């Protein structure tokens with residue numbers, strides 16, 4: 001999908017909220033939109049989702065889209081399951097499949113007990129689970145999330161993190177706004193900022209280390225996987241071409257499933273992607289700056305865990321390009 005010279009204002013004489021927006025929305029990518037309150041983020045997301053039209057400019061190549069609005073109109077004349085089944089049918093799911101998918105998403109979000117509750121009687125959090133589920137159930141090619149994590153409990157936020165990773169791994173595109181800068185930290189392929197009506201690319205890449213040396217900025221990733229298991233093989237592929245110890249270290253998996261991975265900053269996005277798209281996906285607890293391998297760069301290591309560090313498995317001989325290094329189509 002592509003936006004060319006897109007502008008939006010409310011009312012013929014209203015101020016331009018967005019001006020001259022040009023954006024390529026590639027398949028299989030995670031895009032983050034940032035900006036101050038009232039800068040026009042929600043306006044942009046509504047245009048991307050196709051529920052609003054630009055006042056000027058063109059949007060072409062729109063894929064099958066789904067949208068979680070900032071404010072979900074909860075008081076609808078359905079039960080939770082009835083609403084999701086209805087939406088699944090509108091999105092093209094046929095027969096019992098629509099109801100099955102509705103039940104499956106309510107279960108994933110821990111809201112199966114509210115399947116028969118009228119929407120108007122749902123708590124704010126459960127209503128938000130339904131808002132998110134309606135967007136996920138038909139596996140859209142473009143998923144647009146406007147503060148979709150707000151109001152969800154911890155478990156549901158993790159389910160949504162994983163669903164986002166699944167969509168991207170399946171070749172879909174996810175565009176999101178979230179007030180928490182740690183949301184999907186390091187996983188976005190591109191960051192943009194809405195500023196004075198313009199959409200500006202924000203540098204997405206952490207400072208690059210020289211791949212030929214063991215020095216340079218590093219990032220510590222605290223990730224949680226199945227208890228006792230080592231990080232998925234994809235992380236080793238993501239580190240192909242990275243210098244070995246001391247640039248790359250990995251703690252032994254803790255009994256709670258937590259592992260600390262310290263990697264060159266240039267490889268961190270690819271490692272995060274590998275963790276989030278593993279099956280089952282890993283949960284990213286924190287991403288912090290670590291000192292360079294020579295100890296010269298950045299603040300002190302997190303020190304959150306007392307860990308025995310050891311090198312990761314040897315890199316694969318043929319370096320694969322990190323997804324974040326590929327040019328956006």
Ligand SMILES: Nc1ncnc2c1ncn2[C@@H]1O[C@H](COP(=O)(O)OP(=O)(O)OP(=O)(O)O)[C@@H](O)[C@H]1O
Pocket residue numbers: 010017035036037038039040041042043044070
């Ligand atoms: N339907 C509307 N009618 C008139 N003005 C609107 C409408 N929707 C948004 N605006 C105005 O457009 C501007 C941008 O609003 P928008 O909600 O897109 O910003 P935002 O960056 O998402 O804000 P926030 O971070 O507070 O959610 C604001 O000045 C807002 O008042």
